[in-house]
Amino acid sequence: MELRRTAIVLDRELxxxxxxxxxxxxxxxxxxxxxxxxxxxxxxxxxxxxxxxxRFSLVVLKASRGQILSAANSxxxxxxxASLVFTELGQGLHNAYHEYKAxxxxxxxxxxxxxxxxxxxxDAAVRAATKKFSLLQ
Numbered sequence: 632m633e634l635r636r637t638a639i640v641l642d643r644e645l646x647x648x649x650x651x652x653x654x655x656x657x658x659x660x661x662x663x664x665x666x667x668x669x670x671x672x673x674x675x676x677x678x679x680x681x682x683x684x685x686r687f688s689l690v691v692l693k694a695s696r697g698q699i700l701s702a703a704n705s706x707x708x709x710x711x712x713a714s715l716v717f718t719e720l721g722q723g724l725h726n727a728y729h730e731y732k733a734x735x736x737x738x739x740x741x742x743x744x745x746x747x748x749x750x751x752x753x754d755a756a757v758r759a760a761t762k763k764f765s766l767l768q
Contacts (some may be wrong), residue, residue: 635687636757637661637668640702640764641694642746649746650670650767656717657749665713665751688754692764699745705760712752712760719744728742 639654652736673684694702699716706714720743734737735743750757 634754635667635752636716636754637665637687637689637749638692638757638761639749639763640690640694640699640747640761641767643765644696644698645746650674650691653722653747656721657744657747658689658716660715661713661749661751664715668751684757687737691767692761693767694764696745698764699748700741702750702760702764703740703745703748706748708752709756709760711756712746712750714728714750715741716743716745719746722746 637658639657641650641653645653668686670684670686674682678683701713703716706712718735718740720734720738721731750760752760
């Protein structure tokens, strides 16, 4: 089985609450784009509690917004990587998906203000693409 890796890269200026929110949104969408990330039959312990069935390594990193924008453009051009962003626009809209989607369709990534991205692919390719970012602590 091929070793795969996923990396979430977040704006270093996000608060801890925003970090959790943006990371959850990014990983949720990536799970839909890359269905092999999670086991369709997640493990269950002897108490009957279901556990997260993530199948591959996941790392959370930090970067500046400029680095995130640059990486988003670079990753989108790399056919070996699956990637997506979440933006400041999305953070500011609550239960307004249609407005969010319409705004994205008429704006550049830069105008939308990316605050995080997620990238997934073969382990070595993701490591190489994200080696300049620091571990989020």
